[in-house]
Amino acid sequence: MIELDPASLHPALTDPALTAMNFLNEVASCYPDAVSFAPGRPFEEFWDVAQIPRYLERFCEHLRKDRGMDEAAVVRTLHQYGRTKGVIADIVARHLGADEGITAAPDAVVVTVGCQEAMVLVLRALRATDRDVVLAVDPTYVGLTGAARLVDMPVLPVASGAEGVDREDLARCVAEARAAGLRPRALYVMPDFANPTGLSMPEEGRRALLETAEREDILLLEDNPYGLFCGAAERPPTLKALDTTGRVVYLGSFAKTVLPGARVGYVVADQRVRGSAGIFADELAKIKSMITVNTSPISQAIVAGRLLENDGSLDLANTAERHQYQRNLSQLIDGLGRRLGSVPGVSWNQPRGGFFVVVTVPVAVGDAELEYSGRAHGVLWTPMRHFYGGAGGEHQLRLSCSSLDGDRIEQGLDRLAAFLIEAITSAGGICER
Amino acid sequence: MIELDPASLHPALTDPALTAMNFLNEVASCYPDAVSFAPGRPFEEFWDVAQIPRYLERFCEHLRKDRGMDEAAVVRTLHQYGRTKGVIADIVARHLGADEGITAAPDAVVVTVGCQEAMVLVLRALRATDRDVVLAVDPTYVGLTGAARLVDMPVLPVASGAEGVDREDLARCVAEARAAGLRPRALYVMPDFANPTGLSMPEEGRRALLETAEREDILLLEDNPYGLFCGAAERPPTLKALDTTGRVVYLGSFAKTVLPGARVGYVVADQRVRGSAGIFADELAKIKSMITVNTSPISQAIVAGRLLENDGSLDLANTAERHQYQRNLSQLIDGLGRRLGSVPGVSWNQPRGGFFVVVTVPVAVGDAELEYSGRAHGVLWTPMRHFYGGAGGEHQLRLSCSSLDGDRIEQGLDRLAAFLIEAITSAGGICER
Numbered sequence: 001m002i003e004l005d006p007a008s009l010h011p012a013l014t015d016p017a018l019t020a021m022n023f024l025n026e027v028a029s030c031y032p033d034a035v036s037f038a039p040g041r042p043f044e045e046f047w048d049v050a051q052i053p054r055y056l057e058r059f060c061e062h063l064r065k066d067r068g069m070d071e072a073a074v075v076r077t078l079h080q081y082g083r084t085k086g087v088i089a090d091i092v093a094r095h096l097g098a099d100e101g102i103t104a105a106p107d108a109v110v111v112t113v114g115c116q117e118a119m120v121l122v123l124r125a126l127r128a129t130d131r132d133v134v135l136a137v138d139p140t141y142v143g144l145t146g147a148a149r150l151v152d153m154p155v156l157p158v159a160s161g162a163e164g165v166d167r168e169d170l171a172r173c174v175a176e177a178r179a180a181g182l183r184p185r186a187l188y189v190m191p192d193f194a195n196p197t198g199l200s201m202p203e204e205g206r207r208a209l210l211e212t213a214e215r216e217d218i219l220l221l222e223d224n225p226y227g228l229f230c231g232a233a234e235r236p237p238t239l240k241a242l243d244t245t246g247r248v249v250y251l252g253s254f255a256k257t258v259l260p261g262a263r264v265g266y267v268v269a270d271q272r273v274r275g276s277a278g279i280f281a282d283e284l285a286k287i288k289s290m291i292t293v294n295t296s297p298i299s300q301a302i303v304a305g306r307l308l309e310n311d312g313s314l315d316l317a318n319t320a321e322r323h324q325y326q327r328n329l330s331q332l333i334d335g336l337g338r339r340l341g342s343v344p345g346v347s348w349n350q351p352r353g354g355f356f357v358v359v360t361v362p363v364a365v366g367d368a369e370l371e372y373s374g375r376a377h378g379v380l381w382t383p384m385r386h387f388y389g390g391a392g393g394e395h396q397l398r399l400s401c402s403s404l405d406g407d408r409i410e411q412g413l414d415r416l417a418a419f420l421i422e423a424i425t426s427a428g429g430i431c432e433r
Numbered sequence: 434m435i436e437l438d439p440a441s442l443h444p445a446l447t448d449p450a451l452t453a454m455n456f457l458n459e460v461a462s463c464y465p466d467a468v469s470f471a472p473g474r475p476f477e478e479f480w481d482v483a484q485i486p487r488y489l490e491r492f493c494e495h496l497r498k499d500r501g502m503d504e505a506a507v508v509r510t511l512h513q514y515g516r517t518k519g520v521i522a523d524i525v526a527r528h529l530g531a532d533e534g535i536t537a538a539p540d541a542v543v544v545t546v547g548c549q550e551a552m553v554l555v556l557r558a559l560r561a562t563d564r565d566v567v568l569a570v571d572p573t574y575v576g577l578t579g580a581a582r583l584v585d586m587p588v589l590p591v592a593s594g595a596e597g598v599d600r601e602d603l604a605r606c607v608a609e610a611r612a613a614g615l616r617p618r619a620l621y622v623m624p625d626f627a628n629p630t631g632l633s634m635p636e637e638g639r640r641a642l643l644e645t646a647e648r649e650d651i652l653l654l655e656d657n658p659y660g661l662f663c664g665a666a667e668r669p670p671t672l673k674a675l676d677t678t679g680r681v682v683y684l685g686s687f688a689k690t691v692l693p694g695a696r697v698g699y700v701v702a703d704q705r706v707r708g709s710a711g712i713f714a715d716e717l718a719k720i721k722s723m724i725t726v727n728t729s730p731i732s733q734a735i736v737a738g739r740l741l742e743n744d745g746s747l748d749l750a751n752t753a754e755r756h757q758y759q760r761n762l763s764q765l766i767d768g769l770g771r772r773l774g775s776v777p778g779v780s781w782n783q784p785r786g787g788f789f790v791v792v793t794v795p796v797a798v799g800d801a802e803l804e805y806s807g808r809a810h811g812v813l814w815t816p817m818r819h820f821y822g823g824a825g826g827e828h829q830l831r832l833s834c835s836s837l838d839g840d841r842i843e844q845g846l847d848r849l850a851a852f853l854i855e856a857i858t859s860a861g862g863i864c865e866r
Binding site: 001002003004005006007008009010011012013017018019021022039041042044047048052053056060067071072074075076078079080081082096113116117120124125126127128131132134143146147149150152185225245246255260261262263271272273274275278280283286287289290291292294295296297298299302393 | 434435437438440443444445446450451452454455472474475477480482485486489493504505507508509511512513514515522533546549550553557558559560561568579580582583585616618648676678679680688692693694695696704705706707708709713716718719722723724725726727729730731732735739755798865
């Protein structure tokens, strides 16, 4: 039997961005009965098997009534190869208008196999030479780092600051990169309840960031999977809603708002391309045609069915989910306070929405500690270390509250508090026990 | 409004492999009423909208009965994020045993978003440095070329010969590449009814190719979308079924045998990786986790449902389809004979299965001629030129018979004959009219 030499395989395969996910999944599978604050998975209790056929039928009805298709055309739309950019671009555009204040031409939308593919398309397009680099707020979503590794594109970290992006550090980073002969193409940013920090940018900061992007001549890659899961109060507009010059490429996901199993996301890319009749979305579609050909129209139909059932509004569709996540988040933050409020050196942030809270502790909380926490205390979380491009996060852990119910949150917090107090009081040696 | 400089985007975007598809789609959309022998789309008349929910339900029943899942686990399997390698690997492996004589461990299977993603995964893994190249039988499937462009991997053409691959040319090509400091990693080949040539390799040639691969120390990437659509007679074993040393990475597609809209393919990669407990499939899964995360479990369920309805056999499932494609192919070949059999310089091959026939003519048949054919004669086909890495195919066109019924084939052949006879008799100037 032949053996492949690992040194003869792409270097991304030994990069922490790709191996970390594997490690975290392995830990999770070792302790299936642990309470897990680790994954950003959506809440499952609103789902049932009957809804998929119902969504499909709703979309078929739309094809018949609103698009005037006969039965053969309906069958063809769902079963056959289809348009590379997708068959629900108009429905996605309508949702963006209704829920996000974004005016998107359907032709600027490329429906993708989850937001992950959207990131791959954009980074692949922008990595034209070995001078091209992408900037990302540090700590950042590991999916962005992984996509960049696969297109051989360096990721330069920009400080997050207290509001989601440190604009001075951004300008400094761009200048340094240019001085080194590099070409910074874009900043990846999640302005609403960011993964992993939970931070959100105020409106003023968003406007200022758009100005900085204009001045520095870079694109902004705005990723917004959590924006809809906000509190009742004010929600600042998305960067794309404020964008008047085409600086923003908007990345969307239906994983949290419809269901992850459909694997449907999208990108809005309305930038003009010099000397071409088309726009950036057309270039992204060309790349997509050679990665996944097109997004499953059946998956698209499921997403569209849910939107159509709710007058095109994802916000309306997620009323129950939004309340659930808000309750979970409050319970998590309150529960941390009751258990750890008086422990010196332990603190956490208090996002008003989204899935994530970051806890800072006076001891290291890395992979070894996670493994111990699962084994000895039956509770899992994510070491923040994995989200940093350089040093950072050694004393922080990310808690996600999205997939648990109230009882499990309480149980998990009891276990987490026991673990942390043990770790702090036995500083240094916890994993060797 | 900002404008992106096309020179600042990845060079694949102006490569013929990516732009050809766009051109061909545009021609098709300009002449929607033309009879099209162009696309390798499956026949649509066996499909109906009720089958998707039925396949889904069949898979859910399998989860409950055969895997012992409760309802929450069934819902989770279909709706939630899932295993990167897929949730139907065992069902795929069973099909490979039943229909292809391939013994595949389920763990060696990675379910992908169509076969296209499988090609991207394999090429991305094998392109470790700028020395790594892939070989492909010339002319070759444009999806392979496109995937290679996106991972910056050169494709070196190997002559096809009369039997699907010229082994002497392969050895010469490998030696030349090595002499030039390159590292040839694999040969991409479609041994059964190849796209675009329709050629099949005899069993002896397959055994000899495996020996050549062994001697030259390269992998074989075996792509097999059409193998099941063969005549009643003998069908030689797949390369993977003959592979005893792990030389073959097997690429599979359910686009033609279940439905393209599910976007489900897979790769079997059982090669060991030195110094690792895992196999090549595990490395491919790491890459997949950063391209599409996982293949939609709903799409996987549809494919599995069809297989489960047919005792795990795709061959059994496609009884009616196989007869349809055989009828279409015979009708196409017979019809060419009746109309063009006595025209000097016109010839075609006679594959015993698959979707494609190649016609050779004494005049150029490129993009301009295709456009004219659509406009003036209402018939479309694919210029073979698009499938060649270097020169070649200028006087050849590919006809696909898969998506048409008998009447349309006759009508299309009348139009094609009229076009070709006009093109031949007015040699040179047809498109300027």
